[in-house]
Amino acid sequence: MAIEKVIVIDDEPIIRRSLELQLRGKRLSVALCSTIAEAEKYIAKDSFDLMFVDVRLPDGDGTDLLNRLAPRAEKPLIVVMTGYGTIESAVNCIRSGAFDYIIKPFSASQIDVILRKADNFNQAVRISQILAQESLDAAPLxxxxxxxxxxRQMIQKVAPTEATVLIxxxxxxxxxxxxxxxxxxxxxxxxxFIKVNCAAISETLIESEFFGHERGAFTGATEKREGRFELANNGTILLDEISEISLKLQAKLLRVLQEREFERVGGNRTIKVNVRVLATTNRDLQKSVESQEFRQDLYYRLNVFPIVVPPLRKRKDDLEELAKGFLSRIARRSGAQPPVLTPASLExxxxxxxxxxxxxxQNVMERAVILTEPGQEITPQFLEPMFPTQLLDHPWKEEPSEPVDARNSGIVFPDHIVSLEELEREYILHALRKANGNRTHTAQMLGISIRTLRNKLNELKLGA
Ligand SMILES: Nc1ncnc2c1ncn2[C@@H]1O[C@H](COP(=O)(O)OP(=O)(O)OP(=O)(O)O)[C@@H](O)[C@H]1O
Ligand SMILES: [Mg+2]
Incomplete structure (x- = not known):
């Protein structure tokens, strides 16, 4: 959401004029007013992305406008313009929610900086709204x-509380x-809702990821940075794969869970946060405690309300609904009809x-959607390669097998088994003969790219 509409409120014509020129030069739409009353008329009938407002105006103080706009959901970012004598009131404006202030006289490049900052800020707000919405829109359980x-019952019981949950x-x-x-x-x-994947972040970076760092805290820390705990303030943090953090970080995390406070890496100011903590683990944390890989005191702090998500093999009743849900979701992405799950494939x-x-x-269904024509039935073969070993003794694989004819393909194999390489070589030669030596046709018949065919011919020394 870029800045498009700007309102300027100043009783000095020269300020209005110079801002107008610069802003219009950037193709922004500009409203100009010299009093608060005039500004209020504009604001009542139009919405603005950015406002430049003077502190001392003929009919009042720029701060008044700030306070009056404060309760509105949709309001412009407000930049207070001030002379040296009124810096104090500019600071007050910032305290009451102004976006920035600028000291008169100002240069065009200072305005450019503000415009860029405002654009970035709006974009960041927009992205965070989208991300938050995505968490809210995530597929239901x-x-x-x-x-x-x-x-579900456990979730509904614990969700409204402030309890730490270990999933x-x-x-x-x-x-x-x-x-x-x-x-x-x-x-x-x-x-x-801030997530940290503890398994995916390197040991050296994770502390700063959790708690942030001050400028110069370590090589590469050129700017101060807020950590995830700070970003999650007043919200929720998800510590994903919590078992993977080092004992040193476990000690620091323990303090956060006990006191809700920490210091940034390289800093000595204590930062207090108000966060709800959720954590996940696929290891048995109790075992990790026994083997001294995980602190017992931290385990107790996390294990306030444990929730165990059962493995799929223990709830096979859900398979059909889950599979069908994935099929339609995956197909919908490409706007196609989902393929049909037959009783045989479900079996x-x-x-x-x-x-x-x-x-x-989910992965198996993704593959089935790719392999099956939209709206058609998924054949069991399309489910097979994901789990070949377990299915070897499944009935549909156990039909009479001599000579084995690869189902549907019409290929008949002789009893005598030759090496795969030999088979491939003979088969490619066979296809080439069928295509009268035309490589494009041969590759098409074999369902591979010309490049793959060329590589294979070279590998099998059939290049000539
Ligand atoms: N009951 C369910 N209903 C619908 N979708 C589900 C369900 N359970 C899991 N999924 C989907 O399966 C995928 C894996 O789930 P998720 O990432 O939550 O698992 P996880 O336990 O965190 O996995 P990992 O241990 O690999 O981190 C996700 O796409 C998720 O949306
Ligand atoms: Mg996970």
Whole structure:
């Protein structure tokens, strides 16, 4: 959301005129007024992105306007213009919510800086609104199994409280989704929801990621930076994969959980925050405590309200709804009809153990959508390569097999087994003969790119 409409309020014609020229030069629309009363008329009938306002005006003080605009949801960013004698009141304006102040006389480049700052600020606000909305829009928790029913109940009980929640479960079970649900149903749903993936950030950077740093705290710290705990102030923080942090950081985290305070890296000012803490782990933290990889006191602080997300193999009742939900969501992204999950394919999904849980199911469905024509039935073969070993003894793979004819493909294999390389070589030669040596046709028939065919021919020394 770039700055488009600006209102200037100053009783000095020369200030109005110079700002007008500069702002119009940037193709901004500009309203000019010399009193508060005039400005109020404009504001009542139009909305502005940015306001330049003088402190001393004939009918009052710029600050009054600030206070009157304060309760409005949609209001311009306000820049207070002040002479040296009134810096104090400019500072007061900032305290009551002005975006910036500028001392008269000012140069064109100072105005440029303000415009750029205002643009960046508006963009940042917009992005954070979108991100917050995304967390609110995230897919809901699907499933009608007893296990998911109990999970939902736990979420609804704990969400409105301020309790720290430890969400445990295997990879891909939906821990982050559970955290998002807790956030969405909490009293802090309108405040920031900040996530930190403890496993993805290097040991050296994570402390600064958590707590921020002061300028010059370490090589590369050219600016001061706020950490995630500070950004999450008055909101919720999700410490994802909490088991992965070092013992040193565990000690610092313990203090945050106990006192809600910390210092930035390289700083000595104590920063107090008000945050709700959610954490996830796919390790058994109690075991990590026993093996002294995780502090017991921290474990107790985190484990105030544990929630266990059950593995998918223990709630196979949910498979159908989950799979269908993923199919339609994935297909919708490309505006296509979702493919159809037949009882036979569902049966295949049911026999599998899903070590990668819901995320694995999501991946399998993604693949099925790619392989199946829109609106058509998903054949079990399209589900197979994701989990070949477990399915070897599944009925649909156990049909009479001599000679094995690769289903649907019409290929008949002889009994005698040759090496794959030999087979590939013979097969490519066969295809080439069929295509009368035309490589483009050969590649098409084999379903590979010409480049891959060329590479294969070279590999198999068939280049000539
Ligand atoms: N019950 C559910 N209903 C709908 N979608 C789900 C459900 N559970 C998980 N998902 C989806 O599966 C994917 C994996 O879930 P999520 O990231 O929450 O799991 P996780 O336990 O945090 O995984 P990891 O251990 O890999 O971090 C996400 O896309 C999520 O939206
Ligand atoms: Mg996760």
């Amino acid at each position: 699907v499933g009608e199994s007893r296990a998911i029913g109990q999970l 445990c479960g295997e990879n891909g079970t939906g821990k982050e989704l559970v955290a998002t649900e807790i956030f969405r149903s909490s009293a802090r749903a309108q405040s920031p 295949v999904l049911q026999t599998y153990d899903w070590p990668g849980n819901v995320r694995e199911l």
